[in-house]
Every structure is written in structure tokens, then in C-alpha cells.
Amino acid sequence: MSEKNQRNKSLSRHRVLVVSILCLFAFCLLAQKPQTGTSAKQDGQKSKVYLLHADLLRKDARVPDAQVVVGNVVFRHDSTYMYCDSAYFYNQMNSFEAFSHVRMEQGDTLFLYGDRLFYDGMSQIAQMRMNVRMENRTTTLLTDSLNYDRVYNLGYFFDGGTLMDEQNVLTSEWGEYSPATKQSVFNYNVKLVNPKFTLTSDTLGYNTATKIANIVGPSDIWSDNNHIYSERGIYNTQTGQADLYDRSVLINEGKQLTGDTLFYDRNLGIGKAFHNMVMTDTVNRNMMTGDYGYYDEKNDYAFATRRAVAIDYSQGDSLFLHADTLMMQTFYQNTDSMYREMKAFHKVRFYRQDVQGVADSLVFSTVDTCLTMYKDPVLWQKNQQLLGEQINIYMNDSTIDWAHVINQALSVEQIDSTLYNQVSGKEMKAYFKDKQMRKVEVIGSVRVVYYPMDSDSTLIGMNVSETSNLDLYLKDQKLERMVMKPKSTGTLYPMTQIPADKKKLANFVWFDYLRPINKEDIFNWRSKKAEDQLKKNVRGPVELPNQHLFNKKEE
Incomplete structure (x- = not known):
């Protein structure tokens, strides 16, 4: 009996132990329930x-x-x-x-x-x-x-919807707006209206806090003064500043500025183009290209550099001009005295099929339609060469009317590889018709080396003459006759008896190695050889009347 009681006591102890373990396990489960609920809510349980x-x-x-x-x-x-x-x-x-x-x-x-x-x-x-x-x-x-x-x-x-803030009104067929970030996106027939401009696009981002429009598709920005086309960039509608990419275009009153990257300030009216810049004037039919361009639309001022080229295509056959820097500016805008200037400096080289030239600097003004070439200028037309200390070219409807060569003037006509007709003087005036030189006036200290021909173009000999003034008449780019004032007979040498030292004038030089041979060659600057440099005119001091009285006072 005692053993039975002992077994019962042992079973009772086991039951208590099992129940205790179960209670402890249940308590643990209950303690974990709130944590499980919190986790579920964090994992997506929806509020009511x-x-x-x-x-x-x-x-x-x-x-x-x-x-x-x-x-x-x-x-x-x-x-x-x-x-x-x-x-x-x-x-x-x-x-x-x-x-x-x-x-x-x-x-x-x-x-x-x-x-x-x-x-x-x-x-x-x-x-x-x-x-x-x-x-x-x-x-x-x-x-x-x-x-x-x-x-x-x-x-x-x-x-379809309309978004409005203090600055702009935007409409489109589809759009989205985030109140947190203030960022919006518009698609299909997008239109942004601002008191100063209107922007139309297919796709546009806009931030109502910064007032910046993000252009991500073909877009046009129109105002009273200009038109911008861009397919990628940002435009601050509040400050009027734009950073545009992918060959964006700025158009203002017939002028067009294009570049891989285009910066524009509407309030200042200033545009800057970087890389593959093209600035076109559709009214005057000319353009500038380069790797950097600057345009001030309010002052009508343009600037180009880094492989800068000015192109005039008003006459069908385009003229290509290169210099380190190109500038165009309008003065006295919207007045009767308004005129424009184009400047090129330094290392100027230009090419057109009928005329080529080089100089250190160049200026063209619409005041007198004169193109002035400074410092060692040389001008070529077919087998004709003109040079001097300065050359003024007067234009008529974008074609050469006449040219004025000032100081150390020299005209050379190439007959063959060794023979040249040559004329030098203090100054020269060359007149053109139908883009061809027809007459040349040589003034002061005239010297001539000339090869006359008979009717079948056979050379008769070489004439060497000196006079005070000379008129040359040309036909089909060949010398037809010359008139000396006063008349000078000069010396005619037979072709077989020409003295070697008489073949060329003292200041003769043929700058064929400088001449641009095509429009690509304008970038290849070639300097004059040391022996071909113009001799500078050294002038002594000019004594004024009664100058000796001033000298005595100084003593």
C-alpha cells in the first residue's frame, strides 16, 4: 500500500511539472502576441x-x-x-x-x-x-x-488638367504633381504660360518651388523678342536663365544661335554657345561658326572664337573667313545713324573661288561699306596679287567695287612660273566690274616691269619704266594697255637679252605660299618669310614753321 502511495505521489509531482511547463509556454506565447501584431502592422496591416x-x-x-x-x-x-x-x-x-x-x-x-x-x-x-x-x-x-x-x-x-502657381500656368493632357517635393511632370500638348513667354512641349517637368522647367522633349519657348527650341535642358522661369543641350537653338529677329550647349539669360538678353557653335543672320545672309559664341541681343553684339569662321553666302558663292576672334556689333540702334561693324583679329585668312586674302586684322563697316585689311595684307584674284601696308576694299551689294592699297603698293600678275608683270607705287586703286579687275590706278613713284605680247599672245620682250602716275586697263584678267603720266618710254628688252637684275622690282615678292587654296586651308596660318617682310617706312621728324625759335627757347 505504501508503494502505491509512493507511486501516486510521484505521478502527482510529474503532473505538476508538466502543467507548470505548459503554463510557462502559454505565458511566453501570450507575451509574444503584441510583438507579432506590431510586426504585422509594420509589414502592411492597413489602418481603418x-x-x-x-x-x-x-x-x-x-x-x-x-x-x-x-x-x-x-x-x-x-x-x-x-x-x-x-x-x-x-x-x-x-x-x-x-x-x-x-x-x-x-x-x-x-x-x-x-x-x-x-x-x-x-x-x-x-x-x-x-x-x-x-x-x-x-x-x-x-x-x-x-x-x-x-x-x-x-x-x-x-x-486634361491645369496647374497654376504665382508665376506660371501649365496645361497638358496627362500630368502628375507631388505636394511633398513640389515636382510635377506633364505629357502630351504641354503648354506653360508666363507673362513674358510661352513654352510648348510634348514632355515637361516643373517644380513649383524653384519655378524651374525641366525640358526632356521637343520644346519651343516663344516671347515677343525671340524663340528658343530645345529637346533637353532646364529653364528657370523666374530668373529667365536657361541651360540647354543637344543642339538647342536661340532665334532673335533673323539671327539664330545654335550650339551643343547653350546658356541663355532672358533678362540680360545674352546667349552663350559652346562646341560646334553656329550663329546665322538670315537677313544679311551671313553666319559665324566656332567652338564658342556669345550673343547680346539687346545691343546686337556677337562674338566668336576657337576656330572661328565668318561665312558670307549673300552672293551664292560663299566667302569663308577665319581669324582667332570674330566680332559683330551694331551701333546707334533704331536711329537714322545706325551702322554695323565686323572685326576679325588676329591671323585673318579668307577664301572664295574668285578672291582670297590674308592679313593680321580686318574691319568691315556698313557706314562706307568698306572692308579694311591691316598689317601685311595680301589680296589675290586668279593670277593677280595686290599688297601693301593697308588695303581698303569698298563693297557694292556684297561684291567688290574698288580697292585702295595704301603705302608700298605692289601689284603682280603671274604670266608663267618665272615671269611676272609688276607694278609698284606709293598707293594703288583697283576697280572691279562683274567681280573682275578692270582698271588700276598707280599713284606716286611708279615702277613697272611689263611683258608686252603680240596678237597671238607671243611675248615680245620686257619693258622697264618709271613714272609718277600710271593707269592700267585689263580685260579678261589680262593687261590690255597702260597709260603713263607723264609719258615714259622706258626700256624694252628682247626676251633673249633681259638682264637678270631687271626681271624683278626691288620690292617684288610673290606670296603664293601664303594664299589659301580652299575653305579648309583658312585654318592653316603661314607667316611671311623673313626676307619677304615689308620694309617699314621710316620718316624723319617734320620741322614746323619757325621751329628753330622753339628750339632756342628750350635751350
């Missing part, structure tokens, strides 16, 4: 949509799953409150459908209005319809269909 107020609550057989609430209806989901005149409340689906005078408030900055709303508390998406208005501080979005995603704080429309 609450009906806070309604004047009337009833059931309707037509909507068996909904409670019909009428009069001063208020819903709350988290921190968002929604108001309406009436609604269908789907409590089991955590959603509702609201009608008439619908208003949604999120914090104190976002307000959404409309005639009808379907709100899904599971996805937290509000579908507002008819007469929709979203207000976010100073930004207003108008549309008839707007979906607002509370999770991503993003509203988007897909049936």
Missing part, C-alpha cells in the same frame, strides 16, 4: 477608415454592402479628414464613395475638392471626379479626373 459623423445613417437595398450616410458626413483615415454631403460607406472593404461638396484635407497644406470621390482605405488611393481642385499652399491643380495616392503623396490626372 472611420465614420466620424453623419446626420442620418440607413441601409439601401440597391447597395446591400454599404451603409448610406447623409448630411455633414465626416470620415477619417489616419490624419486625413474627408467631408461630403452623402456617401456609401463600405465598412468591410474599408472604403467609401462620397457625393457632393466633397473635400479632403491632409494636414494644413493639402486640400482636395470635387463633386465625387471614391476612397480605398486599403490602397489609400483617392479617386476624385468632376470639378476637381487640388490646393497645396500657392499651387492649384484643376482637372475633372484626379487620382491621389496618399502612400506616395502623388496626384495625377489623365484627362
Whole structure:
């Protein structure tokens, strides 16, 4: 009996131990339950949509799953409150459908209005319809269909909409707006209207805080003064500054600036183009190219450098001119005294099929339609060469009318590889007709080396003459006759008896090695050889009348 009692006591102790272990395990499970619930909520458990107020609550057989609430209806989901005149409340689906005078408030900055709303508390998406208005501080979005995603704080429309802030009004067929980042995106028939300009595009980003438009598709910006085309870039609608890429174009009153990268300041009226710059004047039919260009539209000033080229295409056959720097400027704008200047410096080289030239610097002014070549200028036309200390070329409708060679003037006509007709003097005036030199006037200290020909173009000999003034008449780029004043007979040497030292004038030089041979060669600067440099005119001091009296006073 005692053994039986002992076994019973042992079983009782085991039962107590098992029960204790089970209780402890149950307690652990209970202790873990709140943690499991919190984790589930963090993993996506949705909060509940609450009906806070309604004047009337009833059931309707037509909507068996909904409670019909009428009069001063208020819903709350988290921190968002929604108001309406009436609604269908789907409590089991955590959603509702609201009608008439619908208003949604999120914090104190976002307000959404409309005639009808379907709100899904599971996805937290509000579908507002008819007469929709979203207000976010100073930004207003108008549309008839707007979906607002509370999770991503993003509203988007897909049936046309208008976004307005203090500066701009934007319209498009499709768009989205983020109240948190103030960033918006518009697609299809986008139009941004500003008091100073209008921007049209297919795709556009816009930030209502910074007022910056992000261009990501073909876009046009129109104003009273100019037109910008760009497919990629940013435009600050508040400051008027733009950074544009991918061959954007600025057009202003017949002038067009294009570059791989284009910076533009609308308020200052200044555009800068980098890399593969092209500046075109469609009115005057000329253009400038280079790797850097600058244009001031208010002062009508243009500047180009880095492989800069000026191209004149007004006469069909284009003239290509290169220099280290090119400048164009208009003076006295919008007055009767208005004129334009084009400057090129340094290492000027230009090419056209009928005329070529080189100089250190060049200036063209519309005041007298004169193109002036400075410092060692040389001008070629077919087998003719003109040079001096300075050459003035007077234009008539973009073609050469006449040229004035000043100081150490030299004209050379190449007959063959060894023979040259040569004329030198203090100055020279060459007259052109139909782009050909027809007459040359040589003035002061004239010296001539000339090879006359008979009727079959056979050389008769070589004539060497000196006179004070000389008129040369040319036909088909060949010397037809010459008139000396006063008349000078000179010396005629037979071809077989020409003295070697008489073949060339003392200042003769044939600069064929400097001559641009095509439009690509204008970039290849070649300096004059040391022995071919012009001798500088050294002039002694000019003694004024009674100069000796001043000298005595100084003594």
C-alpha cells in the first residue's frame, strides 16, 4: 500500500511539472502576441477608415454592402479628414464613395475638392471626379479626373488638367504633381504660360518651388523678342536663365544661335554657345561658326572664337573667313545713324573661288561699306596679287567695287612660273566690274616691269619704266594697255637679252605660299618669310614753321 502511495505521489509531482511547463509556454506565447501584431502592422496591416459623423445613417437595398450616410458626413483615415454631403460607406472593404461638396484635407497644406470621390482605405488611393481642385499652399491643380495616392503623396490626372502657381500656368493632357517635393511632370500638348513667354512641349517637368522647367522633349519657348527650341535642358522661369543641350537653338529677329550647349539669360538678353557653335543672320545672309559664341541681343553684339569662321553666302558663292576672334556689333540702334561693324583679329585668312586674302586684322563697316585689311595684307584674284601696308576694299551689294592699297603698293600678275608683270607705287586703286579687275590706278613713284605680247599672245620682250602716275586697263584678267603720266618710254628688252637684275622690282615678292587654296586651308596660318617682310617706312621728324625759335627757347 505504501508503494502505491509512493507511486501516486510521484505521478502527482510529474503532473505538476508538466502543467507548470505548459503554463510557462502559454505565458511566453501570450507575451509574444503584441510583438507579432506590431510586426504585422509594420509589414502592411492597413489602418481603418472611420465614420466620424453623419446626420442620418440607413441601409439601401440597391447597395446591400454599404451603409448610406447623409448630411455633414465626416470620415477619417489616419490624419486625413474627408467631408461630403452623402456617401456609401463600405465598412468591410474599408472604403467609401462620397457625393457632393466633397473635400479632403491632409494636414494644413493639402486640400482636395470635387463633386465625387471614391476612397480605398486599403490602397489609400483617392479617386476624385468632376470639378476637381487640388490646393497645396500657392499651387492649384484643376482637372475633372484626379487620382491621389496618399502612400506616395502623388496626384495625377489623365484627362486634361491645369496647374497654376504665382508665376506660371501649365496645361497638358496627362500630368502628375507631388505636394511633398513640389515636382510635377506633364505629357502630351504641354503648354506653360508666363507673362513674358510661352513654352510648348510634348514632355515637361516643373517644380513649383524653384519655378524651374525641366525640358526632356521637343520644346519651343516663344516671347515677343525671340524663340528658343530645345529637346533637353532646364529653364528657370523666374530668373529667365536657361541651360540647354543637344543642339538647342536661340532665334532673335533673323539671327539664330545654335550650339551643343547653350546658356541663355532672358533678362540680360545674352546667349552663350559652346562646341560646334553656329550663329546665322538670315537677313544679311551671313553666319559665324566656332567652338564658342556669345550673343547680346539687346545691343546686337556677337562674338566668336576657337576656330572661328565668318561665312558670307549673300552672293551664292560663299566667302569663308577665319581669324582667332570674330566680332559683330551694331551701333546707334533704331536711329537714322545706325551702322554695323565686323572685326576679325588676329591671323585673318579668307577664301572664295574668285578672291582670297590674308592679313593680321580686318574691319568691315556698313557706314562706307568698306572692308579694311591691316598689317601685311595680301589680296589675290586668279593670277593677280595686290599688297601693301593697308588695303581698303569698298563693297557694292556684297561684291567688290574698288580697292585702295595704301603705302608700298605692289601689284603682280603671274604670266608663267618665272615671269611676272609688276607694278609698284606709293598707293594703288583697283576697280572691279562683274567681280573682275578692270582698271588700276598707280599713284606716286611708279615702277613697272611689263611683258608686252603680240596678237597671238607671243611675248615680245620686257619693258622697264618709271613714272609718277600710271593707269592700267585689263580685260579678261589680262593687261590690255597702260597709260603713263607723264609719258615714259622706258626700256624694252628682247626676251633673249633681259638682264637678270631687271626681271624683278626691288620690292617684288610673290606670296603664293601664303594664299589659301580652299575653305579648309583658312585654318592653316603661314607667316611671311623673313626676307619677304615689308620694309617699314621710316620718316624723319617734320620741322614746323619757325621751329628753330622753339628750339632756342628750350635751350
